[in-house]
Amino acid sequence: MHAAALPVLTDPRQPATPTLLDRLSDRVFLPLIADPRDVIFTRLLTRLLLQVVPMAVGLFFLPAWAVGLLAFPYLAFVFARFGGPVMLGLHAVTHRPLFRKPLRPLDRVLTHLLPPLWGMTPFAYRAHHVYMHHSEGNGHDDLSSTAAYERDNPWHFAHYWARFTFFGYLHLSSWLWRRGRKDAVLRMVLGETVVYGLYGLLLWVNPAAALVVLVLPYLMLRFFMMAGNWTEHAFVDASDPANDFRNSTCLLNTRYNHRCYNAGYHLIHHRLPGLHWADTPAHFERLLPHLVEQDSIVFDGVVNNQQIFWKLMAKDYDFLAEHLVDIGGRRPSKEEKIAFLKSRTRGTNGSFKGMVERREAA
Secondary structure, three states: OOOOOOOOOOOOOOOOOOOHHHHHHHHHHHHHEOOHHHHHHHHHHHHHHHHHHHHHHHHOOOOHHHHHHHHHHHHHHHHHHHHHHHHHHHHHHHHOOOEOHHHHHHHHHHHHHOHHHHOOOOOOHHHHHHHHHHHHOOOOOOOOOOOOOOOOOHHHHHHHHHHHHHHHHHHHHHHHHHOOOHHHHHHHHHHHHHHHHHHHHHHHHOHHHHHHHHHHHHHHHHHHHHHHHHHHOOOOOOOOOOOHHHHOEEEEOOHHHHHOOOOOEHHHHHHOOOOOHHHHHHHHHHHHHHHHHHOOEEEEOOOOHHHHHHHHHOOOHHHHHHHEOOOOOOOOOHHHHHHHHHHOOOOOOOOOOOOOOOOOOO
8 A cells, every 4th residue: 555646735824915905904903813814814804894794784774675686696795705704714713713812802793793694693603513513523422413324315414404403402502501511501592592583673674684684694504504514524434433534524725725714624623623724734734644544535626515515415426536535545446436435425323313302422
């Protein structure tokens, strides 16, 4: 066995060359942030405040027919241009604070105040992602575990999506409570109640605008979030489902990493959740011998996780094999790669929890 040649990494290790708006933004925010490389987040924040927020507010001053005409272009712009950067910006700043200590509350503009425009209610994310998902690591007690499902089965994904969408708060509250995080449960319940109350008020003020600005993004994001997590943990070794090296993927040389802060290196993120986005490619290179030893899944040149998701749903293993990097030199042929990928999408035990059944252990 010999290690295959690794593609030359083109993923970002520093912020992109600034535009004029970026330079103006940097003048304001650079002295305020903890790491100068994180101007990528304040540049994003500047664009959201100047481009998206005025449009969202403006829709509430329009009649229903005008909102209807603008609904598709608004949602297309908001999600295609900013959906990934906002959600992965929220993710990054949740793990690693953006502003200096005296100004740390300003992080909440990016983690709490703006994400509802993309359907993310603000008080459950940290509890679900940091407290629960990262501590359980796609194991049996992970509420978002993919291990029991067939990851190329659309009906299995439908169950996975419905369990999270309709009963996610129930299961998360139970998980937190049974692990002594009653403070997190109360904070989440109070915070989310206020947010949903605000949604109700805005639906009363302008139903059409609230539907477009808040309700449709909420519904859309439930799909995108679950499809994303499903794909990040789609290729799981059934013999060791909680092993980060064998349940998570790395996506190399993709525009997704440039737009979303190297979020394609999901395996590396699970190994070091607080690692700075700019250091991720170098850490991947240092960790490569362990990835080879553990037979980890690495793709090169795919668009993003959503593309992999749809290829899985179509069972297009030819495409996936073409982009799989044979880092260990174990599988030189496409047929061997396809067999390997299929072996990693089978469910661990052929069954999964019911909609309201507790996943976590007693």
